[in-house]
Amino acid sequence: xxxxxxxxxxxxxxxxxxxxxxxxxxxxxxxxxxxxxxxxxxxxxxxxxxxxxxxxxxxxxxxxxxxxxxxxxxxxxxxxxxxxxxxxxxxxxxxxxxxxxxxxxxxxxxxxxxxx
Amino acid sequence: xxxxxxxxxxxxxxxxxxxxxxxxxxxxxxxxxxxxxxxxxxxxxxxxxxxxxxxxxxxxxxxxxxxxxxxxxxxxxxxxxxxxxxxxxxxxxxxxxxxxxxxxxxxxxxxx
Numbered sequence: 417x418x419x420x421x422x423x424x425x426x427x428x429x430x431x432x433x434x435x436x437x438x439x440x441x442x443x444x445x446x447x448x449x450x451x452x453x454x455x456x457x458x459x460x461x462x463x464x465x466x467x468x469x470x471x472x473x474x475x476x477x478x479x480x481x482x483x484x485x486x487x488x489x490x491x492x493x494x495x496x497x498x499x500x501x502x503x504x505x506x507x508x509x510x511x512x513x514x515x516x517x518x519x520x521x522x523x524x525x526x527x528x529x530x531x532x
Numbered sequence: 533x534x535x536x537x538x539x540x541x542x543x544x545x546x547x548x549x550x551x552x553x554x555x556x557x558x559x560x561x562x563x564x565x566x567x568x569x570x571x572x573x574x575x576x577x578x579x580x581x582x583x584x585x586x587x588x589x590x591x592x593x594x595x596x597x598x599x600x601x602x603x604x605x606x607x608x609x610x611x612x613x614x615x616x617x618x619x620x621x622x623x624x625x626x627x628x629x630x631x632x633x634x635x636x637x638x639x640x641x642x643x644x
Contacts, residue, residue, distance in 0.1 A: 425572075451632055459620060461575075461635035507574060517582065519590075520565070520624075520633060522574040 419443065420510050422523035429498045430531050436483070437493040437526045439508030445469075449511040450491040452482065455525070456504040464506075467491060498530045535559045538623050538636035545613050546644050553608045553639050555623030563626045564606040565633065566590075566598060568619040575622065581606055613643040 421440045429435035441450065448469045454462040467475045467482045475482040483492040495502055508523040536557045545551050555564065563582050567575040567590075577590030579598040587598060595617060599607045610617055620640050624633040 420574075453635075459638045459640070461622060461624075461638075463632040463634070466632055509575075517580075517588070518563075519577065519580075522567075522576075524572060524574040 419512075419521045420508055420523035422508055422526050424526045425524075426527045426529070428529050428531055429495075431500060432497055434494060434496045435498055435528065437495070437506050437508075437528065439491045439493065439523060441489050441491060441508075441510045443489075443510065443512050445512045447513065450482065450484070451509040451511070451520075452480070452491075452493045453507045453509065454502075454504045455507065461507075465493070495528075500530050500532060503528060503530045536623060536625055536634050536636040538621075538639050540639060541637065542640045544642045544644065547614055549613050549643075551610045551613055551641070553610075553621055553623075553641070555606045555608070555636055557604050557623075557625045557634075557636075559625055559634060560603075561625040561627050561634070562603060564600065565624040565626075566596075566606070566608045567622045567624065568592065568617075569622060569638075570619050578608065578621075610641075610643075613641075615643045617641065618643045 450467045452464040465477045465480045465482050467484045479496045481494045505525045507525045511520050539554045565580040566578040569575050576592050581587050581600045584600050597609045620638050622638050623636040626633045
């Protein structure tokens with residue numbers, strides 16, 4: 417079974433509008449972390465936002481917020497006021513403790529295109 | 533200067549050649565990882581290391597080997613490259629208390 421599922425291979429959003437990128441996860445751990453990364457066409461992986469499983473409030477970083485719904489095991493990324501520079505691949509990832517070590521598991525990504 | 537560097541950034545090689553990808557970090561992190569990225573598959577873990585004496589296989593380690601020469605250096609080798617190892621390779625580092633991994637810029641490898 418997929419540990420991290422991103423069901424939207426591609427998304428379009430109009431400039432200045434908000435967009436939500438979906439991510440669901442599967443773990444039996446009580447303590448885990450959830451991450452979002454941005455990968456522009458240049459290829460580098462840029463860390464955007466982190467949510468710990470015990471954090472009661474949704475994480476926010478500037479125009480990025482993480483809509484964390486623990487019972488539903490979802491960790492959606494919300495980008496407000498989209499900009500042309502937001503066009504990129506976005507990856508959801510989870511850090512979980514497996515066999516006494518921490519591992520990071522990535523989703524397959526969502527390609528976001530911001531339209532002028 | 534970048535905290536996590538990878539060399540080379542791009543490499544084209546032929547089937548059967550041995551190739552080494554290198555990763556260096558100045559962040560002082562103890563944990564280092566190698567991933568490969570293929571279109572539509574996200575990042576998949578090849579090997580990881582939590583200190584110089586600790587090497588662990590990831591989900592797709594076949595055909596690869598690694599060396600942790602020092603805390604700051606972690607190399608990935610393809611002993612006999614094959615075309616389906618054509619991919620974008622990332623090195624990443626972190627600590628036990630960090631809230632994220634820190635990625636290198638990636639190495640684009642093409643095996644002809």
